[in-house]
Amino acid sequence: DQQVKQNSPSLSVQEGRISILNCDYTNSMFDYFLWYKKYPAEGPTFLISISSIKDKNEDGRFTVFLNKSAKHLSLHIVPSQPGDSAVYFCAASDQTGANNLFFGTGTRLTVIP
Amino acid sequence: DSGVTQTPKHLITATGQRVTLRCSPRSGDLSVYWYQQSLDQGLQFLIQYYNGEERAKGNILERFSAQQFPDLHSELNLSSLELGDSALYFCASSPGLVNEQFFGPGTRLTVL
Numbered sequence: 001d002q003q004v005k006q007n008s009p010s011l012s013v014q015e016g017r018i019s020i021l022n023c024d025y026t027n028s029m030f031d032y033f034l035w036y037k038k039y040p041a042e043g044p045t046f047l048i049s050i051s052s053i054k055d056k057n058e059d060g061r062f063t064v065f066l067n068k069s070a071k072h073l074s075l076h077i078v079p080s081q082p083g084d085s086a087v088y089f090c091a092a093s094d095q096t097g098a099n100n101l102f103f104g105t106g107t108r109l110t111v112i113p
Numbered sequence: 114d115s116g117v118t119q120t121p122k123h124l125i126t127a128t129g130q131r132v133t134l135r136c137s138p139r140s141g142d143l144s145v146y147w148y149q150q151s152l153d154q155g156l157q158f159l160i161q162y163y164n165g166e167e168r169a170k171g172n173i174l175e176r177f178s179a180q181q182f183p184d185l186h187s188e189l190n191l192s193s194l195e196l197g198d199s200a201l202y203f204c205a206s207s208p209g210l211v212n213e214q215f216f217g218p219g220t221r222l223t224v225l
Contacts, residue, residue, distance in 0.1 A: 004155070034213065043115060043203050043216030044156070089155060100146060100169050101214065103155035 003027045004092050006104035014112050019077040021107050023090030026071065030092040034101065035064060035075045038087045047088075048075070080111045116140065117217035119204050125223045131192040134220045138185055138206030144168070145187040146214055147179055150201040162187055163210065194224045 005024045013019045021035075031052040036044035050057040050064045050073070057064050063076045077084055087108045091101040116139035126132055138145050143164045148156040158171035162181035173179075176194075181187045191198060201221050205214035 002155070006155075036216075041218070043117070043205075043218050045115065046213050046215065049213060091156075100158040100161050100171055101148075101156075102158070103148075105153065105155040 001026075002105070003030075004090055004102045004104040006088075006090055006107050008107050009105070010108040010110070012110045012112060013080045015082055016079045019075075019080045019084065019109055019111070021075040021077075021088050021090075021109065023073045023075075023104055024071060025073075025092050025102075027092070027094060027102070028071070029094040030102070032093045033064070033066060033073050034091045034093075035062075036089045036091060036103075037084075038089060038106070044089055077109075080109075082111045082113050085109055085111050115215040115217065117204060117206050117215055119202075119217035119220050121220060122218065123221050123223075125225065126194060127225055128194055128196060130194050130224075131190065132194065132222065134189040134191070134202055134204075134222075136187045136189070136204030136206075136217060138187070138204075139215055142206035142208050142215070143185065144207045144209060144214075145181055145185070146205040146207075147173075147187070147189050148203045148205065150203065150219075151197075152200075156203060159189070168210075191222070196224050198222065199224045 034049040035047040038044045087106045090104040118137045147159040159173040161169040179189045201219045205216045
């Protein structure tokens with residue numbers, strides 16, 4: 001049972017425009033959410049995170065929004081750059097203290113120059 | 114470069130065999146995690162070690178086992194391999210029991 005879902009397997013955006021990647025989760029015990037970026041032949045790289053006590057976290061061009069009532073989060077990249085082309089994974093951890101991550105299946109972002 | 118190293122990078126073996134994947138965490142990191150990524154799937158958590166002790170278990174098969182050694186490196190042992198075990202295996206580490214994990218480049222296992 002996939003507790004973290006990324007329903008869009010791919011997304012194409014023009015350079016300079018906004019990229020919006022979406023993620024939904026089902027487990028209400030999740031209290032910490034992360035986004036990872038993955039290039040081919042490399043491991044995932046941590047990008048940005050948000051705690052469930054916040055609804056927005058910003059780091060440079062990257063902003064993550066959390067809507068707890070809808071169990072939905074999104075990653076905004078503004079402006080998008082060709083180097084942002086990668087697979088983006090949403091991940092969540094719960095309150096059990098084990099801090100292992102539950103990952104979505106990823107969204108492949110292509111930024112067109 | 115995350116500072117997490119994994120060896121080997123690629124591994125090709127036959128069904129029924131046993132393999133060992135190795136992970137060296139970032140300097141100072143006490144927690145090591147193992148994840149499996151099958152084709153078109155997200156990463157599935159297998160097991161976590163913290164300072165040598167097993168901390169959490171996910172969807173790890175009984176044919177799989179892991180350990181973390183005193184120098185904090187970790188090994189994932191996969192035995193009686195089946196075709197469906199073909200996947201990317203990632204190791205990650207973190208300083209303690211925190212959420213931001215740093216991933217190695219992965220080991221691609223192919224079972225023929």
